Amino acid sequence: MYNQGPAIGRINYSFSDPEEQNPSAKPRMAQPLPGSYPNSSSFPLQQYGAPVSPQGPYTQQQPYPPNAGHTGVTVQPTVIMTSRPASNHMSEFLCYSIFNLLFCCFPLGFAAVIYSAATRDANLAGRQDLAIRSSRTALTLNNVALGFGLALYTIATVLLLWVYGVIK
Secondary structure (H helix, E strand, O other): OEOOOOOOOOEOHHHOOHHHHOOOOOOOOOOOOOOOOOOOOOOOOOOOOOOOOOOOOOOOOOOOOOOOOOOOOOOOOOOOOOOOOOOOOOOOOHHHHHHHHHHHOHHHHHHHHHHHHHHHHHHHHOOHHHHHHHHHHHHHHHHHHHHHHHHHHHHHHHHHHHHOOOOO
């Protein structure tokens, strides 16, 4: 055993077993000899490498016979789904949407830009049905925004001409 006092690292044989009193012999370093392991369980002590006898509460059970009413595990083949771009792309109307966003009607133009981007994503993902719906919605929003913007510009021009007395 090691002394925890001032001479750290030296072996103090006064605290050791009488077998370790010989300084020329190697210390065992608290390792039990083979075959003399302490029994810390409630099972009977067995030598290392001895055949194992059934122990515990499950000794009466029999193992399953092979394939007793059980079929083997069936592994399904791996299916990898890839999407390919659609063969005919729908129009995105992105330039039309940006024009309406900047010059005609900001809220409707912004919604049209979002649907134009959704059309582009659906075209790249190969989702033809979603691309058709998004493209139609973007076109409808763009047409409404353009009509609203032209009507607003026309009304504003007529009012300004009436206020300044050009139109009576």
